[in-house]
Amino acid sequence: MYFQHSPEVRAEHPPLVAGVLYAEGVAGEPRAELPLADLLAQARQRLAAGSEAGLAEIQAWRRAFARMGLAPTRYRCASESLLRRLRTTGDLPRVHPLVDLGNAVSAAYAIPVGILDVDRVGGGIEVRHARGDERYLTLSGAEERPDPGEVIFADPHGRAHARRWTNRQSGWSAVREETSTVLVVVEAMHDSAATDVPRLLGTLAAELDRAWKVPARTALLTSTAPDFRCVT
Numbered sequence: 001m002y003f004q005h006s007p008e009v010r011a012e013h014p015p016l017v018a019g020v021l022y023a024e025g026v027a028g029e030p031r032a033e034l035p036l037a038d039l040l041a042q043a044r045q046r047l048a049a050g051s052e053a054g055l056a057e058i059q060a061w062r063r064a065f066a067r068m069g070l071a072p073t074r075y076r077c078a079s080e081s082l083l084r085r086l087r088t089t090g091d092l093p094r095v096h097p098l099v100d101l102g103n104a105v106s107a108a109y110a111i112p113v114g115i116l117d118v119d120r121v122g123g124g125i126e127v128r129h130a131r132g133d134e135r136y137l138t139l140s141g142a143e144e145r146p147d148p149g150e151v152i153f154a155d156p157h158g159r160a161h162a163r164r165w166t167n168r169q170s171g172w173s174a175v176r177e178e179t180s181t182v183l184v185v186v187e188a189m190h191d192s193a194a195t196d197v198p199r200l201l202g203t204l205a206a207e208l209d210r211a212w213k214v215p216a217r218t219a220l221l222t223s224t225a226p227d228f229r230c231v232t
Contacts, residue, residue, distance in 0.1 A: 002124035003183060004227035009127055009151060013064055016206035017193035019201045020228045022118075023208050023216040028178075030097050039104035043086055046110065052083035054203040057110035057196075060189035061166065068151060070164060077166040078112040099175050101207055102184065109134040109200045111188045112166035114153075118181040125183070127165070128182035136160040137171040153185075 062072035088104040132148035153162035205216040
């Protein structure tokens with residue numbers, strides 16, 4: 001299992017700070033209550049001062065999307081979409097305990113969090129520009145082709161596990177009831193990302209240990225150590 005960013009993506013986005021978390025044995029219900037209410041309360045407190053668009057974490061991703069030629073208010077990073085939904089509806093939908101935790105942490109930190117089922121990513125993921133022949137499966141089951149040059153999460157079999165980078169995750173590797181091993185990807189570009197990404201990973205690792213009784217392996221990816229590898 002590997003995760004990495006292509007040299008081209010890193011060169012185009014120098015502020016990028018990325019972190020990963022790898023954990024086995026997360027199938028089934030958590031054995032302890034998850035702190036969803038506390039995490040969402042943190043997010044609501046930040047939103048009380050203004051909309052999500054004003055947060056430094058979100059502004060940094062909007063600038064990145066603009067550099068990629070994407071309209072930032074049409075294509076939002078995942079954390080902005082979550083915060084927007086929280087602000088407009090007052091809550092986030094419940095999907096799966098692990099996904100719910102990831103969404104709540106993402107909203108609290110205003111940083112995109114992607115959770116991938118390791119058994120369904122074909123051995124690894126590279127964040128790279130699409131050729132245009134990759135296959136992407138929506139959460140509703142429809143198949144799409146990413147646009148050439150679009151930043152995607154690509155596996156060795158030509159499948160895209162995310163489109164427009166942190167905008168939309170694929171149904172290929174979405175967490176489901178039988179998911180047991182996960183790779184969590186955290187990416188940020190704001191000024192304090194080098195501090196915030198490790199804090200976010202620490203929060204997730206602590207909750208996996210508390211609620212699922214499983215250890216997690218975490219790593220911070222940098223330009224000098226750009227990839228994560230793990231024998232599965």
